[in-house]
């Protein structure tokens with residue numbers, strides 16, 4: 038499955054280790070993570086050669102090709118919020134994951150879209166289980 042992974046960049050990289058975990062997990066299961074750069078520790082250096090417009094166009098292109106979006110939303114990030122909103126407008130299933138202590142926006146927690154699943158996780162195992170359950174739910178819908 039083609040998956041868009043969304044995680045904070047300019048909103049703060051404190052959760053990078055989780056983006057790395059989610060990205061590796063998805064790739065090990067044979068999924069294609071179109072936005073794997075989100076989990077790249079060297080990202081800021083690599084993207085410094087790209088213009089803001091190039092970054093925006095590339096990411097929106099990836100989103101249009103994706104079958105679903107998985108966002109880690111513990112860090113408040115304008116870009117992540119924008120990608121979630123765009124994915125919902127394209128009709129893509131969206132999974133938002135966050136830790137217990139995260140102060141997640143009401144624009145996510147209060148969104149009752151049937152395409153949006155929001156889950157909190159306490160540890161790596163719960164993170165894995167929530168992702169597995171979301172992806173298997175998608176398979177059932179797709180048949």
Ligand SMILES: O=c1[nH]c(=O)n([C@H]2C[C@H](O)[C@@H](COP(=O)(O)O)O2)cc1CO
Nearest residue numbers: 043044045046047048084114115116117
């Ligand atoms: O350099 C970038 N590359 C990039 O792919 N993005 C996209 C992917 C991330 O899921 C999201 C992060 O947004 P933000 O930088 O506002 O935290 O935006 C965002 C930036 C910087 O805003």
